[in-house]
Every structure is written in structure tokens, then in C-alpha cells.
Amino acid sequence: MLFKEEFSDIIISGAGPAGCSASMFLSKQGIKHTLIEKAVFPRDKICGDAISGKVLTILEAFDKKASEEISNTPNIFNPCKGIIFVSPNGTKLSIPFKHEYKTGDKAPGYLAKRLDFDNFLFIKIRSPFCHCIENCELKEIEKISKSLNITVAHKSIKTTINTKLLISADGSRSLAARKLGGI
């Protein structure tokens, strides 16, 4: 059985930073849910790889040790003070992660490959409250009165399940946003 009934009231589509964050906070509240992800982790993503202080604040709200784990792994998480955007004509825009940063202060942010950072988050969602299914792509969504029928393809086999809540975290090309949000 692909889906487990007691985990199917809430389904999260996508296990990027948004989906993993939603899953972590649901688990913290003891709320059962299913997370579906079309890829198999670890998976990479095109990104600038910058992790700002805001990310660390949210991670700490879930797990106080997460920030420490990151600062103790400098081979994966490179300490970073901020970003400088440079246009082709040489104009620069500097965005520090922390104002009034003093030499010797703890790094206010980091640079990490998404292959590593997203996998770091993906490992953190493991919990008795999360049923996670990789290689499972959200394919169709149908509104049924106060619930949704969603169809997924897992290893090419299609399955339809009814859910009360779909948390759409399937990225910038989100199927859910297009179908339900009118994007």
C-alpha cells in the first residue's frame, strides 16, 4: 500500500526547503501527514547556494541544535557574510546577512550546495508523524466538495487518494499552484 490512511488527511507535495519545513513543524506538533517527492534524495537544484540568517532562525525554531550542526560542518556549510550582486557594467549591490558584523563574530549565513543543504533538511523530516514517499509525482488534482482527490505516479504506477489538505511545496512550476491557485 503506497499511502497509509492515518497519514493521508494532510499531503505535502515537494520535499524542497518549503515542503521539509512544513513537514518538520507538523511533526513537532504531532500531526500525521504524508510528504510526496518526485525525485529521490539526495537531489540537486540550480541555486546561488546562499543561506541567510533568516533560514537559521527558522531552523532553530524547529531544532535548537540545527544551527550548531551547520556551524560544525564547515566542509559542507561555508561561513558567509553576505551577497554582492554585480551587473555586467560593474555596478555592485551589496546585501550583508548582518549589519554591524565584526571580525570574529559567528558567521551570519552560509554557502552550501543544494545537493547537501536540501538533503540535510530531508534527513531532518524523518519522524513517526511523517510518511515520506520519494519517486512519487503529483499528477492530477480534483476538487471534491470539501476535500481533494489527488493522483500521483509512483514508479509509473498511478494511484488516487482523497485528502483534506494539500500543502503545495512543489516549486516554481507547481502543479497545485496552477490547478488551484489559478497561476
Ligand SMILES: Cc1cc2nc3c(=O)[nH]c(=O)nc-3n(C[C@H](O)[C@H](O)[C@H](O)COP(=O)(O)OP(=O)(O)OC[C@H]3O[C@@H](n4cnc5c(N)ncnc54)[C@H](O)[C@@H]3O)c2cc1C
Ligand atoms: C538561479 C537561482 C538562484 C537562487 N539563489 C538563491 C540563493 O542563493 N539563496 C536562496 O535562499 N534562494 C535562492 N534561490 C531561490 C530558491 O532556489 C527557492 O526559493 C527555493 O528553492 C524554494 O524552495 P521550495 O521548497 O519552494 O521549492 P524547490 O526547492 O524548487 O523544491 C520543490 C520540490 O518539489 C519537487 N516537485 C516538483 N514538482 C513535483 C510534483 N509534481 N510532485 C512531487 N514533487 C514535485 C521537486 O523535485 C523539488 O524537490 C535561487 C533561485 C534560482 C532560480
